[in-house]
Amino acid sequence: MSKPSEPPVTIAATVDGEALQKLVADVQRGDRPAADRLVREHDSWLRSVVYGITGRPDWVDDIAQQVWIQVWERLDSLKDPQRLRSWLYSVARHAAIDAGEARRRRDGRTGSLDVLPEVAAVQNASPVGAVLQDELQATLLRAVQALPALYREPFVLRHLENWSYAEIGDCLGLPVETVETRLVRARRLLREMLHGKVDV
Amino acid sequence: MNDGSPELERLISRYLDGEATPAERRDLESRANADAAIQSLLAETAAIDREVGRAMRIAMRRTLPLPARRVKKVHWIQAVGFAAAAACIGLVFFLSSPRPSNGPKHSAQRPQPPAPVRASWFAPPERPVDVVEQVDPADVRPQVRWRDTDRHWIVIPARQKGQFLLIQMDRLRTRAIRIQDDF
Structure with a gap:
């Protein structure tokens, strides 16, 4: 009886994993270009996560800034660089929920002038x-x-x-x-x- | 409003997201062609998808998402062609580059600075050495202080004595963050 074959490990996946590990290690050491690269590669989808959770595109800039500050403060707690994406998601999710609740509380107290975001001019x-x-x-x-x-x-x-x-x-x-x-x-x-x- | 069965809705959703198999795609397209209600449901869902996606991209200042990257296979004939073209370009560079000759040296009449050594034919020429300009020691910041103001200024000495460029900062945004030793 033949042994069930294991799923093949692609070279690309291995290289990606190693590159990710190195990137995270560099950022943890304080390498500025590596930190810039981390932001460039992950900022877009983290913003989408924040929008997905809050539903408010006009809140995204502020919350994304808070997310990245928390990422820098807590990056040392990331032990397994392979889990970077889920770790970033977790940070973004909690920041978005906290910020959303705080804003709703504030708006409830003071009344809000917030409306839907200014719509970009559409050439008509x-x-x-x-x-x-x-x-x-x-x-x-x-x-x-x-x-x-x-x-x-x-x-x-x-x-x-x-x-x-x-x-x-x-x-x-x-x-x-x-x-x-x-x-x-x-x-x-x-x-x-x-x-x-x-x-x- | 819910016109479709859950199975049909799931199929439409998979179809619009590009997750349907070829068989599922054919199945949905043939059902839509045969049934106007299904065609209408598909068209409406696709239109809402398109418009909502567009609205979200505008609100988030995004461009259209790029399609998944596909690695284009290069045939060996194309590879040989590229290599031959690269060799021809290299040969042209080699033949057109100046070479030392045994003829009369006109340059002896007028001393020329030594040409910079280039590491590679394709490397850009090295930049000349920066010349440090002597700055008049009197060209310093003005001894002026503003008191009792919240305004922030950037003072840049100009070329002439006593002239300065003043930039007033209306909003100075700073934020202090903790810097850890190991990060």
Whole structure:
């Protein structure tokens, strides 16, 4: 009887692992270029995670800054560099939840002037078209904000980072089937909220 | 509003995310062609996906996500072609570069600085040595102090004595963070 074959370890994966280990070790030693590289490679998806959790694109800059400060303060606690992505996700998730709660508490006390983020100017042929476009943009973002964070998180990572189900599951610590189910539910809720509002 | 069965919704979701197998894709496309309701559900879901994705990218100041990187295989004939082209370029550089000759040396009339030694044919020429300009010792910061003000200034001495460029900082944003010995 033949022995079941083990999954092959690709050279690329090994090299990536070694490179990651070296990058983390360099950053832990205080190597500035390595720290810059770490930020360049991971800032984008960490911002998407923050947006996915809070649903507020206008909060992302501030919270992402807090996330990176916490990363520098706690990087020594990362013992296994292979787990860098899930460790960063954990830091970002907690920072986003804490910051979101603090902002909601503050807004509850003082009343908030926060509205949906200023919509980037969309070049349209007419001012009326631009206004309609801005309104649609605000409506779409409100719909995303109204999604439960549970469903919004994979939805944002799928659309902003173009990650596969496996990559999303790897980052969020979920089975692929769960990621798929949450995306189906996110789409169902968005369809219910936006029915008739988007040109097909 | 929920027009589709859970199985159909899952199939549409997989289709839009590029996770459906070729068989699943064919199955959904044939069902959409045969049933207007399914076609409508697919079109609406795709439109919402597209518009919501676009809205999120604008809000997050993102460009369209790049497609997954694919490694392009280079055929051996192409590889040989590239190598031949590189060799031709190298030969052109070699033939067009100045070489020492035994003819009369006009340069003896006018002394020329020695040409910098280049490590490689393709390396850029080395930059000339920086010339340090003597600065007038009187060209220093003005002995002026602002008191009782919250404004911040950057003072840069100008070329002429007594002239300075003043930059007023409206917002000075600093943040102190703890620096650990081992990081």
